[in-house]
Amino acid sequence: MKDGIAHTLRALHHGERQLARDLLAVAERHAEEHEVHHVATDLADWSREHADRLAEHAAGEGLRLDDDTPEPRSGEGPEGLLLLHDLRALHLAATENSLHWEMLAQAAQATRDARLLELASACHPQTLRQTRWTDTLIKQVSPQVLTSL
Amino acid sequence: MKADRIADPWGARAPYRRHDAWPSRVDAYLAEGVEPGAVQKWVGAASLLHSGGDAMDIAVVDGRMAGVRGRAVDRVSRGRLGPKDLFGWQANASPDRLTRPLVRRDGHLVETDWDTAMELVAARTRELLDERGPGSIGFYTSGQLFLEEYYTLAVLARAGIGTNHLDGNTRLCTATAAEALKASFGCDGQPGSFDDLDHADVIALFGHNMAETQTVQWTRVLDRLAGGDPPRLLCVDPRPTQVARHATLHLAPRVGTNMALLNALLHETIRHDRVDHDFVEAHTVGFEELAERVASCTPEWAADICDVPAARITEAAELVGTTDALLSTVLQGVYQAHQATAAAVQVNNLHLIRGMLGRPGAGVLQMNGQPSAQNTRECGADGDLPGFRNWQNDSHVADLAKVWNVEPSTIPHFAPPTHAMQMFRYAEQGSIAMLWISGTNPAVSLPELARVRALLAQERLFTVVQDLFLTETARLADVVLPAATWGEKTGTITNADRTVHLCEKAVEPPGEARADLDIFLDFARRMDFRDKDGGPLIGWQEPEEAFEAWKRCSAGRPCDYTGLSYDRLRDAGGIQWPCTEANPRGTERLYTDGITWAHPDHCESYGKDLETGAAVDPVEYRSLNPDGKAVLRAAAYVEPHEMPDDRHPFQLSTGRTLYHFHTRTKTGRVAQLDEAAPEVWVEACAADAMRLGLGEGDLVRVATPRGALEARLRVTDIRPGLLFVPFHYGYWDTKEGDGPDGGGPGRAANETTITDWDPASKQPLFKTAAAALTLVARADGRYAPAPTTTASAPSDPDSVPATAGGQQAYATQNSEPGGTP
Numbered sequence: 001m002k003d004g005i006a007h008t009l010r011a012l013h014h015g016e017r018q019l020a021r022d023l024l025a026v027a028e029r030h031a032e033e034h035e036v037h038h039v040a041t042d043l044a045d046w047s048r049e050h051a052d053r054l055a056e057h058a059a060g061e062g063l064r065l066d067d068d069t070p071e072p073r074s075g076e077g078p079e080g081l082l083l084l085h086d087l088r089a090l091h092l093a094a095t096e097n098s099l100h101w102e103m104l105a106q107a108a109q110a111t112r113d114a115r116l117l118e119l120a121s122a123c124h125p126q127t128l129r130q131t132r133w134t135d136t137l138i139k140q141v142s143p144q145v146l147t148s149l
Numbered sequence: 150m151k152a153d154r155i156a157d158p159w160g161a162r163a164p165y166r167r168h169d170a171w172p173s174r175v176d177a178y179l180a181e182g183v184e185p186g187a188v189q190k191w192v193g194a195a196s197l198l199h200s201g202g203d204a205m206d207i208a209v210v211d212g213r214m215a216g217v218r219g220r221a222v223d224r225v226s227r228g229r230l231g232p233k234d235l236f237g238w239q240a241n242a243s244p245d246r247l248t249r250p251l252v253r254r255d256g257h258l259v260e261t262d263w264d265t266a267m268e269l270v271a272a273r274t275r276e277l278l279d280e281r282g283p284g285s286i287g288f289y290t291s292g293q294l295f296l297e298e299y300y301t302l303a304v305l306a307r308a309g310i311g312t313n314h315l316d317g318n319t320r321l322c323t324a325t326a327a328e329a330l331k332a333s334f335g336c337d338g339q340p341g342s343f344d345d346l347d348h349a350d351v352i353a354l355f356g357h358n359m360a361e362t363q364t365v366q367w368t369r370v371l372d373r374l375a376g377g378d379p380p381r382l383l384c385v386d387p388r389p390t391q392v393a394r395h396a397t398l399h400l401a402p403r404v405g406t407n408m409a410l411l412n413a414l415l416h417e418t419i420r421h422d423r424v425d426h427d428f429v430e431a432h433t434v435g436f437e438e439l440a441e442r443v444a445s446c447t448p449e450w451a452a453d454i455c456d457v458p459a460a461r462i463t464e465a466a467e468l469v470g471t472t473d474a475l476l477s478t479v480l481q482g483v484y485q486a487h488q489a490t491a492a493a494v495q496v497n498n499l500h501l502i503r504g505m506l507g508r509p510g511a512g513v514l515q516m517n518g519q520p521s522a523q524n525t526r527e528c529g530a531d532g533d534l535p536g537f538r539n540w541q542n543d544s545h546v547a548d549l550a551k552v553w554n555v556e557p558s559t560i561p562h563f564a565p566p567t568h569a570m571q572m573f574r575y576a577e578q579g580s581i582a583m584l585w586i587s588g589t590n591p592a593v594s595l596p597e598l599a600r601v602r603a604l605l606a607q608e609r610l611f612t613v614v615q616d617l618f619l620t621e622t623a624r625l626a627d628v629v630l631p632a633a634t635w636g637e638k639t640g641t642i643t644n645a646d647r648t649v650h651l652c653e654k655a656v657e658p659p660g661e662a663r664a665d666l667d668i669f670l671d672f673a674r675r676m677d678f679r680d681k682d683g684g685p686l687i688g689w690q691e692p693e694e695a696f697e698a699w700k701r702c703s704a705g706r707p708c709d710y711t712g713l714s715y716d717r718l719r720d721a722g723g724i725q726w727p728c729t730e731a732n733p734r735g736t737e738r739l740y741t742d743g744i745t746w747a748h749p750d751h752c753e754s755y756g757k758d759l760e761t762g763a764a765v766d767p768v769e770y771r772s773l774n775p776d777g778k779a780v781l782r783a784a785a786y787v788e789p790h791e792m793p794d795d796r797h798p799f800q801l802s803t804g805r806t807l808y809h810f811h812t813r814t815k816t817g818r819v820a821q822l823d824e825a826a827p828e829v830w831v832e833a834c835a836a837d838a839m840r841l842g843l844g845e846g847d848l849v850r851v852a853t854p855r856g857a858l859e860a861r862l863r864v865t866d867i868r869p870g871l872l873f874v875p876f877h878y879g880y881w882d883t884k885e886g887d888g889p890d891g892g893g894p895g896r897a898a899n900e901t902t903i904t905d906w907d908p909a910s911k912q913p914l915f916k917t918a919a920a921a922l923t924l925v926a927r928a929d930g931r932y933a934p935a936p937t938t939t940a941s942a943p944s945d946p947d948s949v950p951a952t953a954g955g956q957q958a959y960a961t962q963n964s965e966p967g968g969t970p
Contacts, residue, residue, distance in 0.1 A: 132763035139764075140564045140571075143313070147284045148580035 001061045004149035007081060013054045013065045020047035084138065084145055091134035098127045150962050154178075155825050155954025158232050158807055158938060159360070159368045160962050166377035168348055168509075171369055175228035178235040178960040179208060179216030188215060193719065195225075195642055195650035197293060197635040198233040198810040200323075200517035201363045202644025204722055205230055207238065207636050207655040214238055214636055214656055224723050225343055225648055228963075231364030233810060235960050236822055238636060240815035241656075246617055247631035248660020258619075258629060263661065263671070266628050270585075271675035273611050277583055278310070283561070287314035287572045287581045290530050291588030292322060292519025293811075295640025295652065297695035298665040299521070299530035300702070301687060302587070305669060307529065308553050309678035309686055313561040314581060316532045317525040318589040319517075320569040321913055325484035326515035327526050327533070328910035329493035331754040332782050333501065335747030335774075337526055337537050338707045340739045341476065341512025342725065343646045346370060346380075348510030349476035353383040353469055355496055356407065356482015357516060360391035361807035361939050363645075367391070383468050385410065386482055387802065388832070388873060389866040390940040398465055401868040402455035404800050405487035405789035405917040410462065411495035412786060413451035416443040417466030418502060425504030432744055433501050434774050435781035442783035454786065456868075469499060474510030481518065481804060486916040490909035491759040491784035498781050507741040517645040519811075524643050527708040528699065532566040532911075536706035537746075537753040540565055541767060544750075552702045554680035565764070568911035570904070577604045585613040587665060588632065592621035592887060593812040593879035596902035596913050597855050598895070602888055615668060618814050621879045624887040632665050633658035639692045640666065641718065647725040647736070649710070651718035666692060707739075707746050707753075748777025759784040762908030789917045790905055793870070797853060797919035799837075801872045803898040804916070807939050809877040817882060821958045828934040829878040829896045831860045833922065834871070835944045838864045845948050846928030852921045856900035859925055863933035866944045872920055873940075874898040 023044035027037045055065040101124035108117035152160055154176075163172040179185065191206035204223035208216040217238055219228035250266035251258040277285045288306045290299065299317075306315040327337045334340070346352065346369050360367040373379055374395060384396035385407070393399040402410050418424065419440050429436050448462035455462075469475055477500060483492050497513055505511040517523055522531075529535030538545035540562040550557040567575070573595065575581040584605075595601045605612055605625040614626035623629045637658040643649045658664070663671075670690065678686035689695045693715050703710045703726075712728035712735070725735040739745070746752060755770035757763060759782055765773075774780055793800055808825040809816040816822040831851050838844060847862045851872060860874065867873055876898040880888055889895035901920060906913045935941035936952040943949045 129758055129761055129763060132758065133761040136761075136763040140567075143564055144284055144567075144575055144580050147282055148575075 001063060002147055002149055004081060004146035006063055008146060009054060009058050009063065010065060013051055013058070016047045016051040016054065020044045020051065023047065081145065081149070084142055087134050087138050087141070091131055091138065094127055094130040094134060098124065098131060101127055150964070151959045152962055153954045153958045154232050154235055154960045155808070155821055155958040156938065156952060158364050159371055160229065161964060162375045163372050163964055164375035165372055167350075167373065167380070171227050171347060171372060172964070173221040173227040175219050175221050175963045176230040176235060176960055177216065177218035177963075180239070181957070183208070183210060183215045191218070192636075192653050192655035194636060194652040194655070195520070195644070195723070196230070196234045197520045197642070197652075198237050198816070199231070199363055200519055200522060200645040201225060201231075201365050202520065202642060202648050202650055202723065203230055203234060203365050204650055205234060209655050212656055214241055220722065222722055225644060225646070226365045229365045229368055232808060233816060233822065236819050236958070237810070237815055240818040241634060241636055243618070243818045245619070246659045246662065247619060247629065248662055249631060250661070251629040253627045258624070258626070263663070266630060267671050267675060270613055270628055271672060273583055274310070274676065281582065283311040284313065285580065285582045286310055286312050287567070287576065287584050288312070289569055289572060289584060289586045289589065289591065290315070290317045290525065292317055292319040292517075292522040292525055293588050294521060294665050295638070295642060295692070296521065296524040296528060296699060297640045297692045298669065299524050299528035300535065300699045301666055301669045301673070301695055303529040303535050304553060304687055305673045305676075305678060307561065308555050308559050309673060309676060311559055311561060313564065314567040314572050314575070315530055316567065316569040316572060317522075317530055318569070318591070318594060319519060319522040319525045319531050320911060321594060322481075322518040323484060323516070323522050324531070324568070324912040325489040325493050325907060325910040326479070326517060327531075328490045328757070329497060329515055332490065332494050332756050332759065332909070333497035333779055334740070334744060335752030335754065335777065335780070336707050337533070337753055338739055338746070339514060339645060339647050340506060341514045341646065342737045343369070344737060345476045345510050345512045345514070346373065348474055349380050350474040350510065351383065351468055351472040351476070352380050353385075353475065353477040354392050355385045355477060355479045356484070356486065357478045357480035358386060358388070358390045358392060358482070358804070358940060359478065361805065362480060362518065363516070364807060371395070381468060383465055387868040387871050388940040389942070398461065398468055400457050400461055400465055402457050403868070404802050404871060406455040406786070407483050407486055407492040408488040408495070408784065409446070409451045409454040409786040410457070411492055411499070412443045412446035413448050413462050414466045414469060415439065415495060415498060415502070416446040417448065417463060418470045418499065419443065421470060423470035424502050428504030429502055433779045433781050435783070436502065439498060439502070439781045439783040442785065470503070475500065475503065475505040476510060476512055476514070478514040478516055480516040482916065484910075484912055485914060487789040487914055488784070488787060489907035489912055489914070494759060494782050494784070501779050501781055507738050512738060514645065520644070521642040523645065523647065524641070527643070527703070532568050533753070534560070534562070534566070536703050537708060538706070539753050539755070541755060541764070549702070553686065554682060554684070555686070556681055570906050570911055570913060573601070573604060576610055579609055582609060583611040583613070585615070586622060587615040590616070590620045590622045590812040590814060590879070592625060593897055593899065594876070596899055596915065597904045598888070598897055598899045599856055600904065615665060616814070617662075618881065620812070620814055621881055621887045630668055631660065631662040632668065633662045637662070638664035638666065641696060643726065648723040649713060649718060649726060650723045651715055666695060744777060744779045747774060747779060749774065751777065756780065756782065757909045759909050760787065791903055791917065791919045793919045797921050799872045799920045799922055800870055801851065801853060801874065801901060801918045801920035802916040803874050803876040803902060805877065806875050806936060806941065808936060809875070811877065812879050813877045814881070821954050825952055825954065826875070826934065826936050829858065829860045829875060829898070830863050830933040830935040830941065831922070832863050832865045832867050832873040832935070832941055834867050834869050835864050836869055838862065841922065841924070843924060844928060845943060846931045846933055847924055848926040848928070850894060850923045850925050851901060852923070853901040853903070853918050855903060857894045858896055858898065858900050859894045860896060861928070861931065861933040863935040863941055864944050864948075865941060872922060876915065
């Protein structure tokens with residue numbers, strides 16, 4: 001298996017496990033928020049299943065993935081992965097900003113705060129374009145980087 | 150009648166009236182001492198040194214080329230030929246043509262036989278496929294090969310090797326034309342026709358120096374200007390081109406600001422309600438967003454950015470906004486400049502909101518630079534899938550897989566085909582380990598040459614170069630394959646208005662040189678590429694068979710060739726695609742009856758964000774444009790990435806001159822053309838020159854943060870603050886051969902240019918950099934070696950002797966007044 005792909009499998013396996021744990025933690029912490037509790041629990045199942053399937057796939061290729069696999073630290077791994085790592089970080093940061101814009105816009109509507117709503121409406125589309133840009137670049141670059149290592 | 154066609158590149162006038170047919174005029178040039186009666190045969194071809202596709206016949210005497218003549222019946226040229234076509238054929242017989250393959254041994258290129266060279270290429274390919282996979286192999290081709298060659302290359306690269314890395318040097322030249330057409334109309338394909346020049350009332354040329362890049366079509370404009378009911382010209386160009394000199398209105402905006410100017414033109418068009426609302430309603434989506442985006446883009450706003458008086462912008466808007474027949478043409482001044490695709494798209498938008506499309510005189514020509522750039526695009530040798538198929542549309546990929554009889558997964562379509570600049574980046578990083586370069590010279594034509602030379606010279610990169618001469622690029626190669634060229638092989642080329650011409654073999658290539666098609670086929674045989682049933686992936690041997698195979702691939706696509714054949718092209722001359730059995734005469738204009746290829750199921754592209762290049766996804770496109778109308782894509786002006794500062798106070802633009810093509814590999818070897826523009830020069834305006842104490846002919850240094858060049862100064866009427874350097878000049882005819890002598894300042898414009906590209910079209914920006922200008926040595930009575938006939942004309946006409954070709958440049962022009970084809 002290509003090193004780049006192995007590295008990404010490890011990172012994703014870890015990420016899915018982590019997201020499953022986070023979802024469950026959120027579900028527990030907000031057990032009284034019924035919608036959140038139930039849906040988060042359901043979504044945690046998805047991530048757990050993803051992790052299992054990743055491990056199964058990797059095993060078939062001779063690569064052992066388990067929960068003890070240490071989390072790859074930022075920028076760690078083969079050199080060519082740094083760009084992908086940074087693009088992924090940018091994408092996640094932009095996604096976080098996007099959600100914050102959405103929260104602000106919702107709040108603005110609830111409070112009939114026209115100025116805040118206008119601000120969010122003007123800026124949020126650009127935040128979404130930032131996420132599309134990082135997504136496009138990741139799509140273009142990852143086949144080359146991951147298959148050449 | 151004879152004329153010096155170096156001194157007068159456009160030849161004699163044949164005035165004609167609007168809506169009349171352009172009179173014919175047959176231009177011819179025979180080598181000295183060859184009488185017309187001595188010509189043993191005339192062989193049909195079309196021009197290879199620009200995108201006009203002017204039909205011509207090659208004179209053959211005793212198995213050698215002896216001259217050329219235009220063809221009066223040709224729909225494109227009516228018999229005319231420009232200087233490059235009249236004289237350029239002589240380069241074929243240059244004594245320094247490559248005649249045997251070369252391979253690198255102990256650091257030196259040495260002659261070998263074809264079998265050794267090709268087996269080396271095939272062995273390296275197999276090795277890389279085994280060890281590293283198809284992503285380690287890239288192909289970089291040209292805009293000068295024939296359709297049959299691009300198509301063969303596309304099949305072998307995409308389905309044989311299975312690599313995503315195949316692009317053409319058309320990326321540097323007209324990738325933006327394709328991207329702008331895809332953005333607006335969902336699909337590549339030139340909407341207009343050269344015949345629109347006969348019918349237009351206003352011709353707007355955006356960054357298009359037609360007088361130098363398409364001399365024959367400019368002759369057509371001159372003939373109309375001399376006739377009844379002449380067109381009015383709007384010229385947008387920072388240089389005093391011949392187009393500018395003949396224009397009703399000339400705007401010379403600061404380079405990098407096309408987008409601001411165009412948004413102001415759209416603002417005025419909408420503000421005065423010069424909008425064809427029925428057309429907009431019936432054929433477009435996105436008008437509200439466009440109107441909103443340009444609402445604040447007043448002429449006063451743009452005036453500050455562009456450094457053009459607001460009143461002139463208002464006049465320009467009136468010119469394009471009130472005419473009944475507007476033809477716009479766009480070329481490098483837009484395509485190689487900042488915000489290339491966004492600006493080119495605004496020209497489409499202007500036509501869409503004015504309903505100026507699909508009828509005589511009302512159309513858009515997103516121009517090409519090279520003769521077969523259109524073929525590179527349609528055959529999928531340029532970062533697209535063949536037949537304008539959409540890589541994001543699984544049914545298009547499945548359809549292509551059916552044509553090739555392979556599994557869809559064989560054809561890489563998980564990401565867009567890799568563009569050239571990215572390919573060179575991968576080669577620099579080492580993830581591409583083999584680069585096969587055919588018919589182009591990146592060691593002179595790519596930006597930032599020091600980087601490109603270092604990249605190509607890497608030990609770990611295996612480079613194959615296929616060319617006519619030992620170019621700067623070939624000198625850095627591991628294997629050099631001698632190619633046959635125009636006149637020595639057969640194939641088709643499609644010009645910028647979709648006219649397909651057949652170019653036939655007139656003479657044998659020199660030595661062991663082979664047609665590019667034969668080289669690709671030899672490689673395919675050695676690699677033994679198979680389809681999914683075990684048959685040969687590429688089942689053709691001859692150009693005509695390749696053409697027939699391409700016809701099957703084009704069937705039902707916008708660029709449908711199924712109604713064409715070699716015999717038909719021989720008999721009828723140039724024919725415009727789409728051409729089917731039901732429509733055997735071809736198609737003069739696209740979109741005469743609505744927008745045809747923008748439907749989500751049919752479009753070649755779902756579009757891109759013009760400012761970021763982010764791909765629009767299929768679902769988004771479907772909701773934006775469910776009925777397949779033209780898309781009015783808006784964009785905001787953004788300041789160029791590199792602006793002048795204290796250390797680099799000038800803007801620098803590179804470009805071309807009438808007498809040369811690309812990196813001069815052919816035109817630099819032809820006495821008439823070489824002597825007209827023998828050396829590089831730099832243009833600055835009189836006020837800037839005076840301020841710096843510089844004068845005509847002074848040797849100056851142009852420096853940017855990347856590098857520097859030295860050249861003699863030509864003082865012209867170019868816009869203040871701007872320098873211009875022609876990009877043609879490299880090093881093959883210098884001592885060093887592949888780079889600046891002794892590491893000193895070079896003469897190639899691309900020593901200085903920036904590695905930056907348009908986010909949507911990925912076309913490098915050659916027209917927006919910051920530079921410094923300093924004196925190296927006084928002129929001492931010498932002049933800049935720049936032509937006086939063109940945009941490089943001196944501001945003081947008496948300061949420099951006029952460019953002339955003399956006896957050797959006399960060519961005949963046979964006019965038949967009032968004659969029609």
